[in-house]
Amino acid sequence: xxxxxxxxxxxxxxxxxxxxxxxxxxxxxxxxxxxxxxxxxxxxxxxxxxxxxxxxxxxxxxxxxxxxxxxxxxxxxxxxxxxxxxxxxxxxxxxxxxxxxxxxxxxxxxxxxxxxxxxxxxxxxxxxxxxxxxxxxxxxxxxxxxxxxxxxxxxxxxxxxxxxxxxxxxxxxxxxxxxxxxxxxxxxxxxxxxxxxxxxxxxxxxxxxxxxxxxxxxxxxxxxxxxxxxxxxxxxxxxxxxxxxxxxxxxxx
Ligand SMILES: [Zn+2]
Numbered sequence: 001x002x003x004x005x006x007x008x009x010x011x012x013x014x015x016x017x018x019x020x021x022x023x024x025x026x027x028x029x030x031x032x033x034x035x036x037x038x039x040x041x042x043x044x045x046x047x048x049x050x051x052x053x054x055x056x057x058x059x060x061x062x063x064x065x066x067x068x069x070x071x072x073x074x075x076x077x078x079x080x081x082x083x084x085x086x087x088x089x090x091x092x093x094x095x096x097x098x099x100x101x102x103x104x105x106x107x108x109x110x111x112x113x114x115x116x117x118x119x120x121x122x123x124x125x126x127x128x129x130x131x132x133x134x135x136x137x138x139x140x141x142x143x144x145x146x147x148x149x150x151x152x153x154x155x156x157x158x159x160x161x162x163x164x165x166x167x168x169x170x171x172x173x174x175x176x177x178x179x180x181x182x183x184x185x186x187x188x189x190x191x192x193x194x195x196x197x198x199x200x201x202x203x204x205x206x207x208x209x210x211x212x213x214x215x216x217x218x219x220x221x222x223x224x225x226x227x228x229x230x231x232x233x234x235x236x237x238x239x240x241x242x243x244x245x246x247x248x249x250x251x252x253x
Contacts, residue, residue, distance in 0.1 A: 049201025
């Protein structure tokens with residue numbers, strides 16, 4: 001009996017995000033939820049995804065999900081799991097460390113699949129067939145866990161989700177459903193990749209009236225872009241950022 005799932009060496013996690021290395025570990029309590037849909041917030045547990053913006057090879061990144069326990073805490077952070085559900089899942093994970101770790105690995109793989117699918121659509125391309133197959137099979141597995149039952153409000157039927165309290169992957173079910181709901185809705189055309197100052201790459205659903213929102217957050221990325229432009233104007237007399245310097249900008253807000 002070992003508890004090494006809590007002490008996985010970083011090297012095992014390095015391949016989780018397309019060969020990037022983990023530069024820092026994020027605090028889930030401080031993770032901003034800016035995607036506008038659960039599935040996009042799940043993708044935005046990596047900071048940053050600059051390669052989505054620049055097309056350059058990925059650099060190091062900040063990872064918010066290091067193990068199954070983090071996944072459970074994220075479920076609490078996005079209000080999917082109550083405190084009682086989190087406790088039950090953490091206890092189940094302690095009893096079944098191998099299963100918890102493999103659930104975590106599937107979650108991260110699914111997160112990266114979603115990132116590829118949505119960023120392909122956001123850039124006007126088509127998602128890879130293998131990625132769509134992965135989304136489809138995750139959806140079929142998830143729906144097999146639901147029960148079709150009489151709706152509690154009004155007539156008709158509704159899906160009911162009553163996972164056993166030790167169903168480790170229950171935190172992923174709403175994420176999977178959220179992804180397929182968005183992918184099959186017209187508003188998927190409003191999914192965008194935040195450019196930041198070449199360093200963000202978070203996905204968000206643009207729900208603005210005119211559909212011209214550019215940044216994941218006006219307070220962070222938007223204001224940084226404006227400051228850059230202001231700096232460029234006042235220091236070089238040019239109207240636009242030259243784009244060639246990165247002085248003092250570490251991608252954090
Ligand atoms: Zn951003």
